Amino acid sequence: MTKPDLNIDFAGVQFINPFIIAASPPTDSREMIARAFEAGWAGVVIKTVSPVGNYSPLVFPMMAGWQPGANLTALHNIDLLSDKLADEWMEDVAWLKRRFPQQRVIVSIVGESESDWRQLVQQSEQAGADMIEASISCPQGSMVEGESDVDGWMISQDARLTEKVTRWSVEAAQHIPVYVKITSGVTDIRQIARAVERGGASGICMIDSVEGIMGLDLATFSPLPSVRGYGSHSGMTGRAIKPIGLRCVADVVGTVKIPIAGVGGIYTWRDALEYLLLGASALQVCTGVMHKGFGLIDQLLNGMGRWMAENGYERPSQLVGLAQPRIKGVEELSPRDRVLSRIDLDACIHCGLCYVACRDGAHMAIRFGEERIPLVDEERCVGCGFCASVCPVPACIHMELVDA
Ligand SMILES: Cc1cc2nc3c(=O)[nH]c(=O)nc-3n(C[C@H](O)[C@H](O)[C@H](O)COP(=O)(O)O)c2cc1C
Known part of the structure; x- marks a missing residue:
């Protein structure tokens, strides 16, 4: 059996394997990212940075499992942004690129104005980022100053604004690709995907956390996680959202020509294969890593490599979209x-x-x-x-x- 070559190309950037850690707490410090790279992850998306930092001291990182323990079905979080401001991150981007030239550093960004978006792209590129992930899908809301006639409360719930923000980010980049992370929380995700493509992006990433209210504290009637007696919309992640992520990938493939990074509920090499077979060409993992640690990469690489060898596939790109003809009304x-x-x-x-x-x-x-x-x-x-x-x-x- 020939050993498969797990290299991939995503939006013109080469990765040593398909596995990238999604924007999340494991990518919120350079020490953790360094350990992820040493473990074998091909890339990381630095947790979303903004020029302003977290919006309010009431919104702090918090998580709660539905079924605590080994069978954790989903996480819920109200963890918006990186703890560090964009300016503080840029030195670390350069440090990571010097130490890990083979691996890819992607910066996830969110701005409140056109100038924020442009500046964040430029700063990240100058610091040496390999790609930009424009995050317009945060379940706690993300908007743009001066834009009032908008559907929903995330940029990626409104096709016009999605296209606009995508274009600002794409225009600001000199040499590196910009792709856009979108929400599953829309009536027809294909309309948003088309807007991303019209805006000139090199790819699409989906899905972000799924917006919900995870439950109530029956003593205070506050939504969970409760912050001094109040709660908010939270973002659900992990195993429970895999069917939504798979469906979104399946729906968008064929609608646009740009490549897709699939994310949502990947814990095992089987999950990863399912995303590839439906049409994703790169894979991101968040809750699986938070739960099982950076060592999860061994199981993902070994399992995928073995399955590919046994089934006669040499590269992950050969698998992309093979399941599509199997989807019928x-x-x-x-x-x-x-x-x-x-x-x-x-x-x-x-x-x-x-x-x-x-x-x-x-x-x-x-x-x-x-x-x-x-x-x-x-x-x-x-x-x-x-x-x-x-x-x-x-x-x-x-x-x-x-x-x-
Ligand atoms: C605690 C936590 C924080 C997150 N922070 C961000 C973020 O800052 N930016 C972003 O685009 N996505 C963020 N996400 C969403 C993940 O990147 C990912 O899209 C989502 O968790 C689905 O993948 P998973 O099921 O593998 O966790 C966060 C997820 C979690 C659990």
Whole structure:
């Protein structure tokens, strides 16, 4: 088996592998970035810098897990910007470039005015940044002075403003590519992607944290995370948002010609492959790194390399978009196939979860008498798979195609 070459090209920039750490706390200090590079990450996006720093002392980094512990499903944060101002970062960009010439330093920027956007691009380029990520997707809102007739409250919810800000950033760059990070929180993400392309960007990154309210503190009625009794819209990240990220990539590929960096819920090499197969050509990881550490890169590289070798692929670029033809309208799928649930009674622990789920949530197709043995009623079963989804025993229930 030939060992695959994991190099990629994203928007004309070469990376030693497809894995970049997304703008986030792990990229908010040069010491942490240095450790990420030593671990083998191909690039980092420095946590979003602005000329003003964090807006208010009430908005400080905070996170809370939905299911604390190993199965962390999602994080929620109200962590807007880098702790450091743009001016302070520039020395560190130069330091990182001197120490790690093989790896890519991308600066994520956000401005409040046209001059901010232009200046941040110029400063970052002069400091030696390899690329600019224009972040117009912060779930706590991002706007531009003097722009009042705007949809939504993030720049990337408004196509006109997206194009405008993209153009300012692109025009300000002399030699390095500018790409734009957009939100999934729009009715049709393709319209925003087209605006980014019209603005002249070299690529698109998606998705940012998904805007939500993670819950309430029932003692104060404050949204969580609570800051002295008040909360705000928070940004959800991690495993729970992968389906949204994958869908956005799938929707935008084919709409624009510029390349896509996929981000959202990548924890494993399988997640990474899914993003490539749907059309992303570079990959960013945030919550996975925060949760598992910089060493996650070993699992990502080894798993991807092994899978590619076993399946005869030499470069990640060969995988980009291969799954696209497999996406159809639901009406084009084949609903006449006869599929039945099969339960392995040797593996079954007789908990009854499949029975309850099927009885009250599906097709009442599992019988479960006093002996606590689940039996599938083949007349009623439609093979929906809900019983397998709730079964706690791996591979105990599977769906079988009995008549195509
Ligand atoms: C605590 C935290 C802070 C973040 N800060 C930024 C930021 O400053 N700028 C930005 O564009 N995205 C920021 N993000 C979003 C990530 O870059 C990424 O888009 C998002 O977390 C989805 O990827 P993931 O599921 O791998 O975490 C932040 C995410 C987290 C969890």
